[in-house]
Amino acid sequence: LTAGAVLITYTGVRLAQWGNRSGGAQRTAVYPAVYGALVVASVGISLWRSIAFFVISLMASRKLHDAAFSRVLRAPVSWYDANPAGRVLNRFSKDISLCDELLPATFFDFAVTALQVVAIVVLVVVVNPWVLLSLPFLVVSFFFLRTYYLATARSVKRLEAVSRSPVFSLLNEALTGLPVIRAYAMAPLLMRSFYAAANGNVRAYIAYLLTSRWLGFRLDVMCLALLAVTAFASVAARASLAPGLVGLLLSQIITLAGAVQWMVRQSAELENQMVSVERCQEYAALPGVEDLDLGDGPSAPSSPAAAAPGAWPSAGAVRFNHVYMHYRADLPPVLRGVNVAIPGGAKVGIVGRTGAGKSSMVLALLRLVEPDRRPEAAAVAVDGRPAGAVEGQGGSDCITPPGGCGISIDGVDIATVPLSRLRRAISTIPQDPVLYAGTIRSNLDPFSQATDAQCEAALARCQLGGFVAARGGLTSAVSEGGADLSVGQRQLLCLSRALLRASRIIIVDEATANIDADTDAAIQHAVRTAFGGATVITIAHRLHTIIDSDAILVLSAGTVLEYGPPADLLARAPSSTPGDGAGAFAALVAETGAKTAAALTAAANAAAADRAAAAATAAAATAAPPAAVVAASDVHVTVE
Secondary structure (H helix, E strand, O other): OHHHHHHHHHHHHHHHHHHHOOHHHHOOOHHHHHHHHHHHHHHHHHHHHHHHHHHHHHHHHHHHHHHHHHHHHOOOHHHHHHOOHHHHHHHHHHHHHHHHHHHHHHHHHHHHHHHHHHHHHHHHHHHOHHHHHHHHHHHHHHHHHHHHHHHHHHHHHHHHHHHHHHHHHHHHHHHHOHHHHHHOOOHHHHHHHHHHHHHHHHHHHHHHHHHHHHHHHHHHHHHHHHHHHHHHHHHHOOOOOOHHHHHHHHHHHHHHHHHHHHHHHHHHHHHHHHHHHHHHHHHHOOOOOOOOOOOOOOOOOOOHHHOOOOOOOOOOOEEEEEEEEOOOOOOOOOEEEEEEEEOOOOEEEEEOOOOOOHHHHHHHHOOOOOOEOOHHHOOEEOOOOEOHHHHOOOOOOEEOOOOOOEEEEOOEEHHHOOHHHHHHOEEEEOOOOOOOOEEHHHHHOOOOOOOHHHHHHHHHHOOOHHHHHHHOOOOOEEOHHHOOOOHHHHHHHHHHHHHHHOOOEEEEEOOOOOOOHHHHHHHHHHHHHHOOOOEEEEEOOOHHHOOOOOEEEEEEOOEEEEEEOHHHHHHOOOOOOOOOOOOHHHHHHHOOOHHHHHHHHHHHHHHHHHHHHHHHHHHHHHOOOOOOOOOOEOOEOOOO
């Protein structure tokens, strides 16, 4: 860039020297040859510097985008809860667009114009040193105006960038909730909110344009003052100055008027646009989940112990060992010393009122929210209750539980397993089914790891074989979010996807909460029959969906009240001891009414009898003790 500015200025000087020669000397071949060579060199170096600058800028912008995108993909779920979708879209649309398109051009214009201004000033001072007397005043005035302008323009530009996010957020909310908006006739209210957000953004942008016009007028006055000083100084020193050089000075100062104004505007614009770089860099520096392998580079396992056995998990045994969990450090814990052991292959139901911690256990198992691993969070009182230090009441009679705290699967602490491997080992059937725009097959097997026959078999086991065949087979289209399917069909399709993965641990998170009884029965039948040998953890509000489970876990306020076979829990009498959860499940069943409670009790007893008969048959066939017996205890299921 510097070489280009020097070469272009020297080309003008050579032209002035050529014009100062006499008529005969001007016709010699050396001057046109030298001038032509300088012009060609100037054009060549200008093209080369432009191409090199923009290629380097594009590489830097791509690297910044990739870094920000990688960290956003690895950001914890709590970060998404605190940042609306409009804010994220704003960073990856407007800010990245500025880094890709406007910022390189602005930076290049500023650099080229600044070097041009410096070259012109140096030329003027060298040719006519008297101009130096006016430069201190002009330079001080220039820096004062620039500083005053930048302070205002920077704040206005930030305000414009911040006021743009609500526009994106409202647009995203409108597209997402369009059916509800139309159903309740809330379009006028939404339009008023959108107009208010758009007007706020436009006002900030107009204020930014006004600051630019304010600066431009004052810079024009300064350049005209420099032109006048140079003209009078040249007249005073006319005896020692060549006419060609005087003409070169005046012509260069005339161009300087626009160049200085453009340089200051571009410097301010550059600084304002660097706000977008700062905003993207903020995302690139997000604290993320380091061991999440998304296929875009090497992942960093959290510890050497992450090398779990190759067939892990083989049994699917899950243990919560004195687990505490906070959604944020400034909030109270949502899990308080949960201590549960689930044997491999068991079907366990989790029940409790709203806020009991059912979904929090799932989040902790998937490490969507990291359990609290501080030693003081795992401390328990000598009598087994949560320590006062955990509850915020002080206390010193606390001990650390044997074996530490945390969650393990088949004896492997999940904190030492990379997230990619952990979450591939667990299949989840959520309450709100997740489907993508594509085909039936792409929704069943997004990574193309199964054959068509396996996909069709999974659909048939979930009672969707005939429906998919009628739609045209595995290649039939599915709209965004499965909008062309009923809620039950979407849920069964998610169930088929979990079945196809053949995971050893299945989490059913209130999958039947929003569907009819027939589809509920179909899903429950598929869960009972299709996942044989797998550990199934079911979160349910409908007690009949989990009454035949091997064990039921009752939670309240993040603590375990009861855990054991449903028939044993129903046989327990309520306890009057504070903190003792005995009879909690029986109380939940009693609240459903006498008729429903009797049916649930009968179903629990029948399931217990079936398990006992199956265990006796297996014992007789193998002449050995039962392989797995679910035993009722305070908070454990033991393997005999």
